[in-house]
Amino acid sequence: MFRNTPPVILAKDLAAFAAPVYGGRIPAAAARRFAQLKGEKTPAILLAVFGNRDYDDALLEMQDLALAAGFVPFAAAALVAEHSLMPGVAAGRPDARDKQQIVEFAKASWQQLQQACGPEALCIPAVKGNRPYRDYPAIPFKPTALRACVKCGACAAHCPQGAISAADPTRTDASRCICCMRCVAVCPHQARGINKLLLAVAGKAFSLKYGKRKEPEFFS
Numbered sequence: 001m002f003r004n005t006p007p008v009i010l011a012k013d014l015a016a017f018a019a020p021v022y023g024g025r026i027p028a029a030a031a032r033r034f035a036q037l038k039g040e041k042t043p044a045i046l047l048a049v050f051g052n053r054d055y056d057d058a059l060l061e062m063q064d065l066a067l068a069a070g071f072v073p074f075a076a077a078a079l080v081a082e083h084s085l086m087p088g089v090a091a092g093r094p095d096a097r098d099k100q101q102i103v104e105f106a107k108a109s110w111q112q113l114q115q116a117c118g119p120e121a122l123c124i125p126a127v128k129g130n131r132p133y134r135d136y137p138a139i140p141f142k143p144t145a146l147r148a149c150v151k152c153g154a155c156a157a158h159c160p161q162g163a164i165s166a167a168d169p170t171r172t173d174a175s176r177c178i179c180c181m182r183c184v185a186v187c188p189h190q191a192r193g194i195n196k197l198l199l200a201v202a203g204k205a206f207s208l209k210y211g212k213r214k215e216p217e218f219f220s
Helices: 028-036 059-069 096-115 154-160 180-184 198-211
Strands: 015-020 042-050 071-080 217-219
Touching: 015 028, 015 059, 015 071, 028 059, 042 059, 059 071, 071 096, 154 180
Parallel strands: 015 042, 042 071
Antiparallel strands: 071 217
8 A cells, every 4th residue: 555645647647557367356455556546547558467377357457447546548468477376387477479479569559659649549448357347266275384484474574465464474364365475485484385285286287277378468
């Protein structure tokens, strides 16, 4: 959240809304931050990053939030990155091919913006998604503290959802955890994780179902 009143982003500026996708939605914390922004018919580009399964309603949700906050989301992209929970899926993404497509999208978006006679002339693209948005699905695996945990608090400090207790980092609010694996990545003692056997079994099934390469999608 913003500690002070967020600045109004003027029509002469260009805003970029970017968020990861979990379960086909953007995280609630990201949605709250976007809702705090204020635009004045400010041109905006939307960027949703998903782990090769699907982005479902994420871009539509971002578009609705941007419009409600006074922005004109004239371009959008759903980009692929390595899956946070199943890192064998989309490993190495974004790769050189992805990056080249992103560069081309950026150039085309900039050209579109330069050719428009003001924000009112920009068209809002139809992005994929449904209303009402899908419910955030229950994720059966949540990272927890292991025996090596010394309660240093690094995981709690870096959790984007505030799901880990700062007073007792061994406690996690499962209802707030989105399984982004940030706590696992930042732990200096490698003392957080998920049951490796269960994760391996689930990972194999997930890879068989969603392992085939998906391409980024662009809207303008």
